[in-house]
Amino acid sequence: MQELSKQEIELLRILQLNARFDITDLTERLNMSRTSVYDRIKKLENEGYIKDYVAIIDPKKVGLNFTVIINVSLNSQRLELVEEFSRQVAALDEVVEGYVTGGIFDYVLKVVVKDPEAFNDFIRKLSDIPNISKVQSSFVMSYIKQSTKLHF
Amino acid sequence: MQELSKQEIELLRILQLNARFDITDLTERLNMSRTSVYDRIKKLENEGYIKDYVAIIDPKKVGLNFTVIINVSLNSQRLELVEEFSRQVAALDEVVEGYVTGGIFDYVLKVVVKDPEAFNDFIRKLSDIPNISKVQSSFVMSYIKQSTKLHF
DNA sequence: GCTTTAAAAGGAAAAAATCCGATGCAAGAA
DNA sequence: TTCTTGCATCGGATTTTTTCCTTTTAAAGC
Numbered sequence: 318m319q320e321l322s323k324q325e326i327e328l329l330r331i332l333q334l335n336a337r338f339d340i341t342d343l344t345e346r347l348n349m350s351r352t353s354v355y356d357r358i359k360k361l362e363n364e365g366y367i368k369d370y371v372a373i374i375d376p377k378k379v380g381l382n383f384t385v386i387i388n389v390s391l392n393s394q395r396l397e398l399v400e401e402f403s404r405q406v407a408a409l410d411e412v413v414e415g416y417v418t419g420g421i422f423d424y425v426l427k428v429v430v431k432d433p434e435a436f437n438d439f440i441r442k443l444s445d446i447p448n449i450s451k452v453q454s455s456f457v458m459s460y461i462k463q464s465t466k467l468h469f
Numbered sequence: 470m471q472e473l474s475k476q477e478i479e480l481l482r483i484l485q486l487n488a489r490f491d492i493t494d495l496t497e498r499l500n501m502s503r504t505s506v507y508d509r510i511k512k513l514e515n516e517g518y519i520k521d522y523v524a525i526i527d528p529k530k531v532g533l534n535f536t537v538i539i540n541v542s543l544n545s546q547r548l549e550l551v552e553e554f555s556r557q558v559a560a561l562d563e564v565v566e567g568y569v570t571g572g573i574f575d576y577v578l579k580v581v582v583k584d585p586e587a588f589n590d591f592i593r594k595l596s597d598i599p600n601i602s603k604v605q606s607s608f609v610m611s612y613i614k615q616s617t618k619l620h621f
Numbered sequence: 622g623c624t625t626t627a628a629a630a631g632g633a634a635a636a637a638a639t640c641c642g643a644t645g646c647a648a649g650a651a
Numbered sequence: 652t653t654c655t656t657g658c659a660t661c662g663g664a665t666t667t668t669t670t671c672c673t674t675t676t677a678a679a680g681c
Contacts, residue, residue: 321531329531332524336488341668350630355670366530371617372484373521379473379481379621386570386577403613410620418538420607425538429619455572461555465523465617467581468562469531493637502661507638 321366324349326469328357329366333466336370373465376429383430384457387443388422392450405446411439422453473518476501478621480509481518485618488522525617528581535582536609539595540574544602557598563591574605 321329324347331346332338343354361367376384391402399417406415406426414427430436436456443452473481476499483498484490495506513519528536543554551569558567558578566579582588588608595604 326531329524329526333526334523336522336524339668351668352631352670353629356628364530365527367524368527369525370488371486371523371525372481372488372519373523373617374481374485374619374621375517375520376619378516378518379478379619381619381621384568386568386572407614412614413616413619415613415615416536416538416609417611417613418607419610420538421605422607424613425607425609426613431621453573455570455574455577457568457577458571459569461567461569461576461578462559462564463567464565465525467526467528467531467533467565469526469533469583491637503637504639504662505660508659 325357325361325366328354329361329469332358332361332367336372371465380431381429383432383436385428385430385436386455386457387424387426387428388451388453388455389424389426389443389449390451391423391448393448394423398448402446402448406443409439409442411435422451477509477513477518480506481513481621484510484513484519488524523617532583533581535584535588537580537582537588538607538609539578539580540603540605540607541576541578541595541601542603543575543600545600546575550600554598554600558595561591561594563587574603 327347328343331343340354340358341351343349344351347354349357358367376382391398402424403415403417406412406424411428411430412426413429414425416425417423418425428436428439430439436454440452440454443449479499480495483495492503492506492510495501496503499506501509510519528534543550554576555567555569558564558576563580563582564578565581566577568577569575570577580588580591582591588606592604592606595601
């Protein structure tokens with residue numbers, strides 16, 4: 318894959334801070350014409366550098382006051398079982414993030430729900446997925462940082 | 470705080486999937502006039518429901534191939550020490566997410582870097598922060614789910 | 622030095638956002 | 652009931668922005 322130019326990197330850095338950009342405003346910062354900026358953005362979108370443009374909603378404002386980091390271990394690491402687990406976990410709306418990890422646990426999930434009761438309901442749903450051997454939850458008491466900005 | 474109307478909830482749900490919305494397109498789905506949609510969005514922005522509009526960049530495409538979930542414990546939970554730790558951690562660009570948790574560990578961090586070597590550099594920086602007693606890292610082997618969409 | 626190709630820029634039309642004034646509608650008061 | 656007040660909604664008009672198309676520039680290979 319082709320390397321990104323300095324202008325393209327700068328562009329991505331700007332965009333990941335603001336998705337409601339006005340192309341005309343970007344021309345000054347990038348020292349490019351209106352249409353060049355337009356073409357670059359389209360190129361970065363088409364080539365998959367930009368996956369999405371999203372609005373970040375404040376979870377507390379919409380009543381989601383309970384975030385939990387869950388560590389999960391499975392009984393078996395057989396590919397088909399792992400894939401089945403991943404598939405089912407991804408389908409759960411409460412799961413915001415999910416990772417397969419190396420280390421003590423096999424999976425780390427981040428779950429956002431309304432309250433402890435909703436979390437209890439979630440854990441019940443999670444437990445229905447076969448092959449789980451161990452679940453350890455750490456509830457989030459406060460946010461230090463929550464960002465979508467990547468450092469590159 | 471005032472409850473959100475059905476239309477406003479629907480609007481937030483749409484916006485968290487697409488920040489490059491065209492107000493005219495939303496009128497049909499929300500059954501509102503162009504200007505009403507406009508006013509509602511401004512209201513939701515001003516009242517803090519919408520924290521930000523951002524572009525989601527593919528980390529792999531910009532060379533960030535190493536994600537790590539780090540569990541950290543501190544020696545002391547004295548407020549000023551905890552706040553100092555939080556402040557310093559939040560200032561590290563490699564830290565994408567950081568939480569104060571109840572459970573076995575005190576903090577969970579998500580760190581995104583280029584490669585293991587960059588991670589090593591990061592750990593060195595992290596270790597310079599005083600008061601840390603234990604650090605346990607789990608590197609991410611694959612992504613099950615990565616979303617900014619909240620379920621409400 | 623000439624040719625080929627891709628990126629960059631400018632113009633103009635189309636589309637969208639924004640502002641403004643007007644209308645409707647509900648709740649409360651006379 | 653009728654009037655008033657306040658607020659959400661709406662449509663028109665203007666401004667701004669996007670988008671497409673064409674021309675120009677620049678760079679690379681021959």
